[in-house]
Amino acid sequence: MGGRINFSLVTLKKLKEKYDNIHLISFNLDDYMAKTPLEYWYHCNGWRDGPFHVSHLSDGLLFLTLHKYGGYYFDLGVISVRPVTDLRNFVAAESDDYLGSGVLHADFKNPVMELAVKDFAANYRSDVWGHNCPALLRFQFLKNWCKAQDLLEMNYVSCHEFNVLHYSSFCPVYYSVATKEFFIHRLANQSLPAWLTDQVVGVNTWNKLTYNKPIYKNSTHRYTLLARNLCPSIFAIAPEIF
Template sequence: MVGLYKKSENVVSCMIKMLLSPKTNIRLPSTLRSIGTVGLFLLGCSLAAFLVFVRTHPWTQNFYVQKEMEREILPRFDRSTCCVSVDRPEDICGRPNCTSSCLEKDRVTAALENDQVKFCSDEKEKAFFLETSGTGSLNFRQACSVESLALHNPNLTVNVLFLDAPIISSATALSKLKEKYSNIRLVSIRLDEYVAGTPLEHWYHCTKWRKGPYHVSHLSDGLRFMTLQKYGGYYFDLDVIVVQPVTYYRNFVGAAADGEYVASGVIHADRGNEVINLAVKEFVSNYRSHIWAHNGPHLLLRVLKNWCEVENLQSMNYVSCRGFNILPKSSFQPVHYSNTKEFFVQRLANKTLENPTWLNTNVVGVHTFNNLSKDHPIFKNSTQIYTWLAKTHCPVIFSVAPNVF
């Protein structure tokens, strides 16, 4: 195709040169002769601009895949402006002059549940990742986290939810994940449809949460609680590398590395679990936009203090928390967030065959704290701990990643 464009461009260039040459005697139609040399020059420029457009427009596989995904996503329905009641013409936020009945929403929601997000009907246990950037893809580090979970837990259905974005399934990382792992599902969802009918719906449409400095992080906080409330299962942040099976553990949250708080980057809850129900209610009723941890890890600690009827994390256990577990900090945060540089230090050659001292049998996953570590490069041909973790626990992604990622 590109070769054809080049040939066409050469032909047009030659024609323009011939038409502008005073030595050329060509019988042109009277219309073309009447526009003169300047007119012919402008016509040639127009043709050249058209060829440049054709050559630079993204006529690639990714472009066609994206367009196909856009067609597959359900038609948009503006839930925020529909009439919630037949008796009163008000939308979900209580504003007058709503546009149409929210009853029409039922059809779209049913289609979403039946065709795109069959989480409840899956026989396998479910796990969820949330991609909130809107890119429709994963970088190699995120893909490594997804592979590590699927690799060590073949009986889990690992769902990666892409919010408000068509999935670029031809991207290297995503195509390899789908090619190698039958238990990975990539799902594109629309947020206004996903939160419809949930406790988060009014918060999502009617509050000023988008004005806060941590609004993306807080959206992720709310959606992880809501997802587990709707479907049950495991939630994982996209910067956790799983190093052994996780399905032995149920109805839990892990302690943070400081030992004082819980970490909301990994959670499991059966569908209908009361701790998650309380977390969703607390998120909506006590939301604070200006405090980063208020609606995530601090929220869970507030809920657990009430649920377990104790005042500190050390006193929480399976009995006091009525069947909900607080796993030790070594389970998912064996390295403190202030020590993330340890993942990138070059080790001595004679130490590369040894596990790091903190990586013992109690470690289920390693939180790599992407916000703090994203600017530190990973070199494939290095002795970095991160390199060793990726090579061991996400071998497919590691094999296709660039030399520095």
């Protein structure tokens, strides 16, 4: 069962007052999985016994939701820089040779998402955190779809109207230097970083690796600078440490 949403939360009320396109729903997972390629996996695979079961359930729901309804998906660690509505049917590369699934869009009934759901169920592994979602779109899956051997060969034509965006679009900072880049103190009145170019649509701050880093609203961390400038309404209602 999906948990109940507490609509009385002050933060949620403020967000809904500011953004009229926020809609929160709860649903029954049994019903959501029924008659989908994930129904057998959900009831019979034993994924609940794995060490990453919560994360893997989220991964499966990501692909299933995009397959069912289409739409945009962004990891919680992605800070939006500019609108993305002119970008459709894409996955963002994380480096020159790695495709994650932290940033995705698919139109309703896009065949790539249907194949992703089926591949998730068929090749699921409970013992490896990154096998099922981040790595699922990495090589073999899209190699087969695009008939390509590497990322350089994957484009809108070869991938049948599905785009592979360059890593500079959403991952201008490599994951291995994320902590140093986003969470060290800097001089006051710092300017925006040089990597924040016109090609950047969003900034992945790699939440999996940095979620335990406290953010102080009055700090000179680069994360704080980005949040203050790019997400002013949310930053205003955030607590002093978030």
